[in-house]
Amino acid sequence: MEAYALIMRHEDGSKIASPEQMETWMKQTMDWIGGIAAQNKFVSGTGLPFADAKVVTTKNSKAVVTNGPFGEIKETIGGFITVKADSIDEAVEFAKGCPVLQGEGNSMEVRKIAKGDGIH
């Protein structure tokens, strides 16, 4: 059994959702996580709200801090969950169920977590 990070990528982090949309989206996300957890394959989840987000870059060797939305960076990460899976294919199946994919242009990135990082 390996651990995988399922990373939610939003095409446009500057879109602001209404409280109702947020609530629906939260519920759908929890339904998705609940389905994985019911198979005893869920490890942990981390949400990354856009509010108060900052971006640190360098210009002429100096740190430059800008507020989100994320300017030049087109895609932003909305959060990630960590799951256990027997194979990358199983992890991909989990990723397919993520409600983030309902948004056109959004994507899911599936990455194996390196061993020896404190999780294994």
Add this chain to the structure above:
Amino acid sequence: MQQQELIPRLFRTEFRKITAVLCRHFGIEHIEIAEDIASETFLSALETWPYKGIPDNPAAWLYAVAKNKAKNSIKRHDLFKQKIASQVKSELSKTEEVEIDLSEKNIQDSQLQMLFAICNPAIPTEAQIGLALRILCGFGIDEIATAFLTSKETINKRLFRAREKLRDEKVLIEFPFGGEINNRLETVLMTLYLLFSEGYYSESNDMVMREDLCMEAKRLTYLLIENEQTNLPQVNALFALMCFHSSRFEARKNKNGELVLYEDQDESLWDQDLIAKGSYHLHQSSQGNKFSKYHLEASIAYWHTIKNDTKEKWSSILQLYNHLLAKEYSPIAALNRTYVLSKVYGKQKAISEAEKLCLENNQYYYSLLGELYTDIDNVKAIQNFQKAFLLAKTSPDRKIIEKKIHSIFQK
């Protein structure tokens, strides 16, 4: 004769008090002496009362006898120590002053401290529950054996090993200090939760015994609520959970003592006082920022006290199960969530998630599939119920499955 009823009743209420106080007095290394003295005290009552009549204040009589026996035991012990180790001289005068304090306050404190001492991660959970039943609930070895569906011998061995372990670990009978309470409380709550579940979901057919276990778990949890330092959100949440569940005791058995499923229960039999009590403590539990799995389970149990099927009810329960599973996996939560999923999104969706659960050794897994396939594919429904029937361990479970199969055939 009156004492035939009186003595067992006193045994149930007083044995545990005497044992807890004596345990605390003697220390964990002499836990058996405490139990023995408490037992001997009741033996004296059995021998004396039939001839001399029941004393005016039977509990006070028991306390007096227990005190004397304890003092004698201490003297014997000291004498023994002195003969072997002659250097002890000053000790003798002390034994005269030994006071066994059986006041209500000290009984309560002793029980609370014993609860923390027994619920110690050093001993297996089963043994913790066994010791709690013996020392804090005054259950007989045969009763504990019935509750665990095992032999007296097994229980005796289990308790023996547990006492030995507590001695080896030099566990102190004391109330944990400030910051330690939360940590230690976790084990205590887990044991009380399992004690309650043992009663609520037990495979034993003995309904009276099962309700007793639940009542004892509730009583011990309430002990924590009565104490200011342990009257914490997670304790209130656990207590609320127990109240909500036990509100259905009357409704979940029929005249023949068979189990009645939630859906078929007559809700007029639900105990409204217990539901109100549960709601009060659920509310108490929301103070503070500690959010435990007991909060989630109590909230799920709260929704079940509302019989009407509404969309709001089932989608709230589904969210609670999602959070519960993300926090801590258990097969029963996974199965329940999938059932609730069918209530919110329909049976097809639930079937596809149920197939992924990998619980092929679990009878409830097949019962769930049977339930989900009913009216969708009745052949598959019956096949699954038959698998559940083969795995079922108790006759009430088998009866329920038989009824389900029967009702599909009638369609």
